[in-house]
Amino acid sequence: MDTTVFEVIKKYFSKVFISAHSVARSFLSSLPYLFNLSEWHKEVTEQYPDPISSRSAEDLPARTRGLLFNKIEKCTGCSECEKVCPTRAIFLECEEGYDTSRPWVSIFNIDFSRCVFCGMCVEVCEPQSLVHTKQYEGAVYNKTDLVSSFGRGRVTQEQRAKWATLKQQNKMEGVLA
Numbered sequence: 656m657d658t659t660v661f662e663v664i665k666k667y668f669s670k671v672f673i674s675a676h677s678v679a680r681s682f683l684s685s686l687p688y689l690f691n692l693s694e695w696h697k698e699v700t701e702q703y704p705d706p707i708s709s710r711s712a713e714d715l716p717a718r719t720r721g722l723l724f725n726k727i728e729k730c731t732g733c734s735e736c737e738k739v740c741p742t743r744a745i746f747l748e749c750e751e752g753y754d755t756s757r758p759w760v761s762i763f764n765i766d767f768s769r770c771v772f773c774g775m776c777v778e779v780c781e782p783q784s785l786v787h788t789k790q791y792e793g794a795v796y797n798k799t800d801l802v803s804s805f806g807r808g809r810v811t812q813e814q815r816a817k818w819a820t821l822k823q824q825n826k827m828e829g830v831l832a
């Protein structure tokens with residue numbers, strides 16, 4: 656059956672009407688939210704950063720799993736965190752330091768592009784050197800900037816020589832005392 660010009664025009668205007676009706680309905684349903692007209696129409700989204708309630712990272716719950724931080728002076732280099740991490744986000748390397756009974760953690764990197772904030776590394780850290788902060792703003796422009804380094808750096812030849820001299824001095828003082 657042939658479609659007449661009149662039917663095509665009718666169909667076209669019908670579609671225009673349906674679209675306009677749909678836009679008008681959406682606008683009307685969102686209008687009460689614009690004026691906070693009732694308890695049911697309260698605004699639930701907040702601006703970020705929120706200028707009204709002045710919420711900060713410190714207002715977050717105590718067990719918030721934010722970005723990780725390693726208090727390296729407490730870290731024993733046991734590598735339990737590295738082993739337990741399901742996404743291999745932690746990489747560490749140790750060497751002998753001044754105190755031979757305790758490894759010198761020269762490299763301790765956390766790749767936040769891999770981290771899923773499961774908190775397992777924090778749970779296994781016996782000396783509690785690895786902790787979650789409440790900091791959650793970690794956006795960067797370059798992926799490489801997502802790697803945080805907490806290590807003490809490699810021990811240089813000069814540092815090693817200095818430690819050797821210091822040990823010698825301590826030994827001599829011990830003998831003389």
Ligand code: SF4
Nearest residue numbers: 740770771773774776
């Ligand atoms: S929070 Fe989870 S994913 Fe992130 S570094 Fe720790 S163990 Fe790995």
Ligand code: SF4
Nearest residue numbers: 730731733734736780
């Ligand atoms: S588990 Fe804790 S002490 Fe052991 S290497 Fe990791 S951060 Fe350091």
